[in-house]
Amino acid sequence: MTSTMEWIRRTYDVPARHGMRIEYDGKPATIIGAGGGYLRFRIDGEKRRTVGHPCYRIVYPAVPEPARPRGWCKHCGKDRAMTRDGVMGNHRWNGRDWSEPCPGSGQPPWKPVRNQTHPGEQRTAAAS
Ligand SMILES: [Zn+2]
Structure with missing residues (x-):
């Protein structure tokens, strides 16, 4: 089963992970979970959690590029x-047998893995 956090990473090209430090609306915050396509995080100094869209007012930390580029597999949907x-x-997948290589091995990715720091802002810049 695909985690919502992974779905968010794949859908919005952001590096969201549990425990990641982000900035929300200019305030430091920590990601504490995800659900229904939304991120749950706690703003520093606040007791209540905040739920927000992964592209709305959130700035993600810059993630260093991996030594080898990564892609989202067209077949199994994994990073x-x-x-x-x-x-x-070559990678395994959770088909009938874990020892089987994924049929997506050796194929072009569905799309490259990207780690955008602020997708909302970038989308506006690309449209103008
Ligand atoms: Zn695969």
Whole structure:
């Protein structure tokens, strides 16, 4: 089963993870969970959690580029390393048998894994 946090990473091209420090509306906050496509986080100094859209007023930390580029596998939908030729590296998948290589191995990714720090802002910049 796919976690909502993974779904958020794949859908919005952001590096969201449990426990990650982010900035919400200019205030430091910590991601504490995800559900229904939304992020749950706690703003520093506040007792209540806040629920927000992954692209709304959130700034993610800059994540260093991995040594090997990563892609979202077209077949299994997982974040996996890519080869130098730009195709998905060999990886297992949770099909009938964990020992089977994923049919997406060696195929182009559905899309590259991206770690945008502020997708809302970037979307506006791209549209103008
Ligand atoms: Zn795969």
